[in-house]
Every structure is written in C-alpha cells, then in structure tokens.
Amino acid sequence: MHAISVQQARETITRLLEEYMGVEATTVLQDTPFVELHKEFDSLSMLELQLLLEKAYDMEFDSGAQGQNGKLPTNVTELAEVLVKQHAVYHARKARKLAQAQPVGDSASSSV
Amino acid sequence: MPNRVVVTGMGVLSPLGNSVNEFFANLVAGQTGIRHHPEKILPRTVGVVDFAPEQHFSKIQLLGLDRVSQFAIVAAGQAVNQAGLKADAPLGDDVGVFFGTGAGGAESTEHAYAKYFNAGGEKKKLLTIPAAMTHAPASQVAIRFGVRGECQTYSTACSSSSVAIGEAYRRIRDGYLYCALAGGAECVLTPAILDNWMVMQVLCNAPSEVGGTGCRPFSADRTGFAIGEGAGMLILESLDAAQARGATIFAEIVGYGVSNDAMHITKPNAAGQALAMQRALTDARIDARQIEHINAHGTATLAGDAVEMQSIKAVFGKHAYAIPVSATKSAHGHLMGATGVVELIATIQALQQQTVPPTTHWTTPDPDCDLDYVPGKGRPVQGLQYAMSNSFAFGGNNVALVARAWL
Numbered sequence: 001m002h003a004i005s006v007q008q009a010r011e012t013i014t015r016l017l018e019e020y021m022g023v024e025a026t027t028v029l030q031d032t033p034f035v036e037l038h039k040e041f042d043s044l045s046m047l048e049l050q051l052l053l054e055k056a057y058d059m060e061f062d063s064g065a066q067g068q069n070g071k072l073p074t075n076v077t078e079l080a081e082v083l084v085k086q087h088a089v090y091h092a093r094k095a096r097k098l099a100q101a102q103p104v105g106d107s108a109s110s111s112v
Numbered sequence: 113m114p115n116r117v118v119v120t121g122m123g124v125l126s127p128l129g130n131s132v133n134e135f136f137a138n139l140v141a142g143q144t145g146i147r148h149h150p151e152k153i154l155p156r157t158v159g160v161v162d163f164a165p166e167q168h169f170s171k172i173q174l175l176g177l178d179r180v181s182q183f184a185i186v187a188a189g190q191a192v193n194q195a196g197l198k199a200d201a202p203l204g205d206d207v208g209v210f211f212g213t214g215a216g217g218a219e220s221t222e223h224a225y226a227k228y229f230n231a232g233g234e235k236k237k238l239l240t241i242p243a244a245m246t247h248a249p250a251s252q253v254a255i256r257f258g259v260r261g262e263c264q265t266y267s268t269a270c271s272s273s274s275v276a277i278g279e280a281y282r283r284i285r286d287g288y289l290y291c292a293l294a295g296g297a298e299c300v301l302t303p304a305i306l307d308n309w310m311v312m313q314v315l316c317n318a319p320s321e322v323g324g325t326g327c328r329p330f331s332a333d334r335t336g337f338a339i340g341e342g343a344g345m346l347i348l349e350s351l352d353a354a355q356a357r358g359a360t361i362f363a364e365i366v367g368y369g370v371s372n373d374a375m376h377i378t379k380p381n382a383a384g385q386a387l388a389m390q391r392a393l394t395d396a397r398i399d400a401r402q403i404e405h406i407n408a409h410g411t412a413t414l415a416g417d418a419v420e421m422q423s424i425k426a427v428f429g430k431h432a433y434a435i436p437v438s439a440t441k442s443a444h445g446h447l448m449g450a451t452g453v454v455e456l457i458a459t460i461q462a463l464q465q466q467t468v469p470p471t472t473h474w475t476t477p478d479p480d481c482d483l484d485y486v487p488g489k490g491r492p493v494q495g496l497q498y499a500m501s502n503s504f505a506f507g508g509n510n511v512a513l514v515a516r517a518w519l
Contacts, residue, residue, distance in 0.1 A: 020172075020175060021172040022171035038170070038172050040173055041172065047239060048239060051239070
C-alpha cells in the first residue's frame, strides 16, 4: 500500500463532496466548516462521507471519523488528517494480520 | 359534537400521471399506466411512475431518501400547496401525519441485501437503516412540513393508506387534531420482490407486445393484477377549520369502516369485507341505497373478484346492480399500500367531476361478476352524492371509506 498525503486526502474528500452532495469544490478547499457547506449537512452526512471514503480507499475506519481529541472533524483539512492516520492504521493492522497468518512451518524451520 | 371532516388538498404520483388532474383525465380516457419498466428487467409489466428525483431534491437529500420517501414528500407537497397551507412554516402541534405503506424503503433494503450477499452493484451502500425503515416516509413528510401533533405509520398490507386515512378522519372527527396529512406511498418495483410475487400466481399475464392490457378485473378472462408504484396524500381538515380560513373543499369524508377476517393469511373473506362496508355506511349514517358509485378493491384475481361481488351483494342487495362499480387497478396497477389513497382520490374526483372512472380492459361477462363495471372509458353521471372506496388486504384487514360530494 502507498501512504496518502494530506493534500491527496483533501482532494479526494472534495471530489466526493462535490459528486455525492453537490457542494462546490472551491468552498470546500477553503476549509469552510462542513455545516456551512450545505444546510442539510449533519452527523449522518459525516457518516455517509466516511462510507464513501472507505469505498474510495478500500479500507475501514477503526471506529468513527473522530480525530484524536474525540471530536468530529469540522472541515476538509481536519478530515484529511484523520483519514491519513486511519489509512495508515488500517494498513498496519492488515499487514500484522497477514504476518500472523504466515504458515507455522516458518518458525519451526528457524528453530532447527 | 363530532367535527365534520373535509378534504382540502390532494397530491398524487401515479403510473397515470403526477398530478390529480392528469391522473384522473388519463383514467377516465381509458389510458393505461402499465408497461415494461424502462430501466429494470422485470418478469412482468408494471405501473411505473415517471419521476426525476433531482427535480425535487438536492444530491445530499437524495443520499438519505429512499424512493418511497421521495414520493411521499412530493405527493404531500402537492396536497399542501393545493390546500393553500404554508409550505415554509411548520404546520405545528395540532396537525398529524397518517401514513400507509406496506414495505417502506424496499429498494434500500433490497440494495443492502444485494451488497451483503455479494449479488452485484456497488461495494457499499450508504446509510440503509434510516432510509429503509417502514416509518421513514411518514417521518420525512412530518420533518419537511413541521408536523408535530403526531406521526403514524400503518402497515396493513394493501389497505395501509386507507387505514391511515380512516384513522386520521377519526382523530379530526373526535377533536384530537384539526388537520392531517393522510395517505401513503409504495415503491416495490424491485427484481427480488417481483420474483417473489410471481410465485404467488396472482400477477396478470399480459402479452408482452401490448403491455398494459392484462389486468382485467371482473372479466371472465381475468388472470390477476399488475404491481405498480405510487403515492397519494390528502389534506383532511375539520369543516370549521377549513371554512374559517376560506379553504376550497373538494369532498367530505363521512364514513370509515374497518374489520379483520381472522381467517386466512391471503384468502379474502366476504363476511369480513361486508362488515367493513356495513360499518362505513353506519358511520356515514346513510342507507346502502344512497351509495351510487363504488371504487372496488378489484385486483382481477379469480377468487378475489368473486368474493368482493359476494360481499357487495350482501351489503347492497338488489341495489348493487344499479351501482357503477369501477376497478381502477386495471389502469394504474396495484399500488399495494398506496393503492387505497390513490383510489380514494379517483373516487373524490368522480364526485367532483360527476364522472365515474372505468374498469379498463374489461372484455367478457362472468356469471360470478354480473354488475355494471363501466368498461373501457369513464361515464358521466348525474347527482352523484355518495361513493365508497374499498381496500382489502392480505392478512385479512378490510377497509371501506365513504366520501360525499361537495359541489
């Protein structure tokens, strides 16, 4: 897997917001608070955005889209930062699981 | 004193058109709304609504609204506008939503299952639960119009929206509310649902080259119904409230009768149906002979139509032969939970325009079904004052509603 940058994440989020929620890219990229992007944007919209991102990156968020302070991101840069971390965590966990699933033969041969 | 209850607004999305006038004009002209689905591959012709969601909703709104909720909101909007109620201010604490739907957000449910079982489509669907829940369309209507009195969903299969209207009528009559948005919506034109209806052997066998001529209620060659989608909403108000604000009145709801067979999960029962009709007449305080038009449940199944004839004759006796009985499902399809409200709208229009709608595609007399079915096209009538609309459901729920002309 390739790590994603905050800038790449910002662009993806903006593209999804434009495509699925009909908000204007320029406004999003100016870090306009999500709730001001559209009068219908609410906590369910944030959940929908999370699902769209999971699909776009073929990943799953560890829990919700909260940042380290436990609060939901309020604009595109904050969400991009969460996404970059979640993406790294997801792939690290996936790599760990793959390693654990390696055949037992490996460790047996090393003990000889 | 009980309140009198009147209809001051109507809205409809139907296979015959997306306004009350268009719907009724096409119905009377003998048009059919039953055809091959323009996008989906389905095993039968169906009653499809021409609907462009993006004309009514923003992208962000559409993410959370199943088609059935979209229909409900648009039909309710038409009714609110026609009634001259303010669409931009909350309707408030003394208004209710009474809604009927059999399946709620069925498309969202089917989509979610398809994803879960890897049966095609996108890998992930957005939030299914709030879109698919049976109470979603009613709640969305209440949210849209600021209805805070109460908001109820009735899911009694094919009588759902008739129950909703009857219960709203009682609430207003008995003084709990002065106004209600009452009706229902159904959108079940999905491959899995159609597939399972096929197994029931109640869907009509339309020749594919001619589309919508297959549903022939009360005709000897009937083979069942075509499933349709649609929505209808009424604004019901107490007569006092309607007159106080100078509203235009389209009809009065005077009788609601409901009963339950407690016999069989799908087989209709003449005694149960007759009980509902008799109760509606008692509620309306009229004699059976005063009913001069019936919009029958008339699904064109072999057994169902014959049983409805038995129940109508049990209630109306010889007078049954003088009543024009229309089965409009022949033209718009069986809209399941929404069928009752759409047929009541047809009944109210019949009273308003003094023209009874036809039983489209009726061809051949049947000894079990020997009443006047108004074959082909609508018929002008004179002095039509009281009409009844019947809705009977799988499960055994029976409803009859009686409306009175307001001319």
